Amino acid sequence: MATIKDVAKLAKVAPSTVSRVIANNPRISDRTKERVREAMKSLGYHPNFIARSLANQSTQAIGIVLPSSADKAFQNPFFPEVIRGISKAAHQKQYALYMSTGETEEEIYDGVVHMVEGKRVDGIVLLYSSVNDKLTLFLRKKEFPFVIVGKPFKDVNEITHVDNDNYRASKEVTEHLIEIGHEQIAFIGGDLNLVVTIDRLLGYEKAVRNAGLPYKDEYIVHEEFLKEGGQEAVKELFGLSEPPTALVVADDLMAVGVLKMLFKMGIRVPEDVSVVSFNNIMMAELSQPPLTTVDINIFQLGCESARSIIQTIEYPMEPARRIIIPHKVVKRQSCKARDTAELKEA
Amino acid sequence: MATIKDVAKLAKVAPSTVSRVIANNPRISDRTKERVREAMKSLGYHPNFIARSLANQSTQAIGIVLPSSADKAFQNPFFPEVIRGISKAAHQKQYALYMSTGETEEEIYDGVVHMVEGKRVDGIVLLYSSVNDKLTLFLRKKEFPFVIVGKPFKDVNEITHVDNDNYRASKEVTEHLIEIGHEQIAFIGGDLNLVVTIDRLLGYEKAVRNAGLPYKDEYIVHEEFLKEGGQEAVKELFGLSEPPTALVVADDLMAVGVLKMLFKMGIRVPEDVSVVSFNNIMMAELSQPPLTTVDINIFQLGCESARSIIQTIEYPMEPARRIIIPHKVVKRQSCKARDTAELKEA
DNA sequence: TTGTAGGCGTTATCAA
């Protein structure tokens, strides 16, 4: 394998000159550049990235961290889609992606420590934000460049992050349900340790209280962000003496589970109960009925997070930024107006 | 940031000794090991992976290559799922994943060349196999360790790969359709440059010919492996004077598109037309009606490919292997027996 | 404009 020295020899220059040619240093004469480049071609020379990284202290790679249940997480199309966005933006800036994975929280923590201490990446994108996250603490202490996709649990102004306004989005969809006549609205959320769950719950609560509707604890259920999660939740809710007529589900995949369970129980959507959810993954359009959901622009979330981390890698002194990606409620067939007359009858 | 030298100084040994302690070299006395380890702890030392890579000529990372339309490919749950498998197996062996991406075929080719020449990875997993693939050629010429998920277009015995028996699987599902009385069976395939498409087409053809049914060119349609792809195909087929009564669709995502289009056109599944497809992604279960499909064990495909590449990295001289992951037809509600009497009537 | 030399943090070889 040809090295810089071989090229130097062939072009009859010093290795440093070759190095400068690679960096396209303007102080090298065009004639020399020409000669060196020819030598590189004829030897099939390619710079060794590892060696370069070592000398430069930079790897041109960014690390991606999935939530601790990464195993399962990947089943939620949210993650592939953010990664697709990250991938796109990273590529534009010539950065590569590096993923370390693990099953338990410990494993993934160790993986990140290795990425960071081992200097395998220049920066990190966290694809989740959870309450009292050890990783966030670690990265901050190390002063290692990172951005969060989502809202940091604390120190919101000191951590660069890319997020939706989940509070607002959740408030909006809940208001939508209220506007069309629903009064018994339940919330099915994911892991309460995830900030996104909290935000969506708060938005829901705000809308409910604003409308002067009672905020009942029995109407709040939490399950994992997975299809199976939704199913448990449904059983609980519809065992209630006064079951809800509308559901705010914090994630499309869960909503799909909810739909399935509802179907099994003979509860019709949207005739008997309306459902709204979040993310607008492909399945939301595909489900039966198609889901009214909040499009949170997952892809863009990914793009912006990559741009952000690259920015903070290249200009480390800049202050932390917050980027809010716009959302949009996509209305489909999972909601139906609740006729108050009909309600009285029941 | 502490280096091996700092540790050496603190422990009052030579750097080389520290290095040996890291490698847990048995020829270092326990006393010294102890001292060195304490020094490492107290300095918060972590080995620098880049430096180690340079000295070792190994990175403990494996590169993942998505098909050239990687951008879109990621939308097909197949890829996240293989990656999940790869990820799992790679983690077990302490390998990290490295992804370079690109939109065009050129970009991705260059990306791989960089990975390889720049020595950023120890081996590569190709997540597709296409006819006359430039990358395969390149990797073989470089004698760089790689495995293909899928069947190599040529030199099948010289390239380690992990695949399903797609020919057989396709033959099986087609035979299933024939057994339940279908005679007009069409095939909707993906890109004909993909070996997997070819295999599935051949299996279909074999079954059709074995049964003595006519093999009509009009019944063979090719589209991209995407939801939209399926839709075009349907229009073509059902514009025929003798439209098919059953469809073999080469990919679940396409099948979903097919279903959607069929629905729009008022053609009922499975009453008017039966549909089978491949992969058994989550959506297949979710679609309306749920799809009869071939479960190809995507996750396992990923695991095995990772194990394989690690194997060939660590034991480079071993001969090429082929690993066939078993498949299984999962029968759901998209197929219906075709009553021959009814057929006569029509 | 170009060359020399030292360093980036490890590992590996050879002595001791």
Next chain:
DNA sequence: TTGATAACGCCTACAA
């Protein structure tokens, strides 16, 4: 059992 020393391949003062 341990220590010097020379790689690994590239970058960058500093000199020329």
